Amino acid sequence: MTEAAISIQNLSKTYAGGKRALDGVSFDVPRGQIFGLLGPNGAGKSTLINILAGLVNKTDGSASIWGFDIDAHPRNAKVSIGIVNQEILFDPFFTPIETLEIQAGLYGVPRTQRRSMELLRAVHLEDKANAYARTLSGGMKRRLMVAKAMVHSPPVLVLDEPTAGVDIQLRQQLWEYVRSLNEAGVTVVLTTHYLEEAEQLCDRIAIINHGKVVANEPTRELVGRAQEKVVVVTVDRDLDVAPDAGCFDKVVLKGNRMLEITYNKARVNAGEVLAAVTRDGLGIVDVSTREADLEDVFLNLTRAST
Numbered sequence: 001m002t003e004a005a006i007s008i009q010n011l012s013k014t015y016a017g018g019k020r021a022l023d024g025v026s027f028d029v030p031r032g033q034i035f036g037l038l039g040p041n042g043a044g045k046s047t048l049i050n051i052l053a054g055l056v057n058k059t060d061g062s063a064s065i066w067g068f069d070i071d072a073h074p075r076n077a078k079v080s081i082g083i084v085n086q087e088i089l090f091d092p093f094f095t096p097i098e099t100l101e102i103q104a105g106l107y108g109v110p111r112t113q114r115r116s117m118e119l120l121r122a123v124h125l126e127d128k129a130n131a132y133a134r135t136l137s138g139g140m141k142r143r144l145m146v147a148k149a150m151v152h153s154p155p156v157l158v159l160d161e162p163t164a165g166v167d168i169q170l171r172q173q174l175w176e177y178v179r180s181l182n183e184a185g186v187t188v189v190l191t192t193h194y195l196e197e198a199e200q201l202c203d204r205i206a207i208i209n210h211g212k213v214v215a216n217e218p219t220r221e222l223v224g225r226a227q228e229k230v231v232v233v234t235v236d237r238d239l240d241v242a243p244d245a246g247c248f249d250k251v252v253l254k255g256n257r258m259l260e261i262t263y264n265k266a267r268v269n270a271g272e273v274l275a276a277v278t279r280d281g282l283g284i285v286d287v288s289t290r291e292a293d294l295e296d297v298f299l300n301l302t303r304a305s306t
Ligand SMILES: Nc1ncnc2c1ncn2[C@@H]1O[C@H](COP(=O)(O)OP(=O)(O)OP(=O)(O)O)[C@@H](O)[C@H]1O
Pocket: 015, 016, 017, 019, 020, 021, 039, 040, 041, 042, 043, 044, 045, 046, 047, 048
C-alpha cells in the first residue's frame, strides 16, 4: 500500500468534443499535509478533482486514494475522501442538522457515531442548526458544505475553491477550521485563486497549466525559485543617468536620486549590488528591498509553458 494520501499516475482526460483537459498528470499528495493545487482558469483542476470524486471518467492513467485504486476499490476510495465542490449543492428545504444527518445516512455512519452537532459547531453554524438551508448566507452555505464533506470522517478532504466569493473574515474562519482538521490528522487538498492563502496554508504546492504539472514542490522551495530581487537605493546627490554594473540585471533611475536595481539573488548578493553603487563615490542615504512571492513564481511558470 502506498504511503501517499492520494497518488495520481499519468492521468489524462479528453472530453467528448476533443478537449484534452488533463495530459499525463502524475503527483502524490503526502499524508498529513495541506497540499495546494493551483493553476489558471481552465487548467484542469476541477476535472482532476471530479475524477477523484467519481463524477468524471478518466481517459487514461490511474489514481488511488488512501491506497485504494479508484477503479479496483471504488467504494473504499470514496469513503476515504470528502470533497467540497465549487457549486453549492444541497436541498434548500432541509435544515443544516438534517442535511448532515441525511449525508451521514448515505455514507452508512451508525447513529451512535454521528457527530452532526459537533461539525456544525466547528464551522460556526451551531445556532443555525434548525434554520432552513435556503435562509443561510453564501458563506454559511459554504461552511455547511465543508461540514457535509466531513460527516464520514474521511482521512482526506478536498476543497475546490472553497473561499471564492466568501468575505475575508469568513475565509479566515474557514481556514482556521481546515488547519484544525489538519492538526487532527486530516490530509487537505485545496485549490484556490488566492495565492497568498496558498502560500500561508500549504506545505506543498503543485501547479497545473494546460493539463500538465509544471511544478510540484514544498511551498518554501517553490517561493525560493523566485530568484529576482529588487533593491531600491536613495543616493546622496542628483543623477542624470543611472550608473550601471555587471551585477545589475536592470537599473531604473526614479526621480533624481532613487535607483531601482533588479538583480538575481542566485548570482549576486545585496552587498555586492550596494558596493557597485558606491564604487563611483555615491553615498547611500536609504535602502529597501522587495522579495518575489508566489505570485511571481506562478506567473513565470504559467507564462513559460504557454
Ligand atoms: N464537461 C466538459 N466538456 C467539455 N470540456 C470541458 C468539460 N469540463 C471542462 N471542460 C474543459 O476542460 C478544461 C479544464 O477545465 P477545468 O474545469 O478542469 O479547469 P479548472 O482548472 O478547474 O478551471 P477553473 O479554475 O476555472 O475552475 C477547460 O478548457 C474546460 O473548458
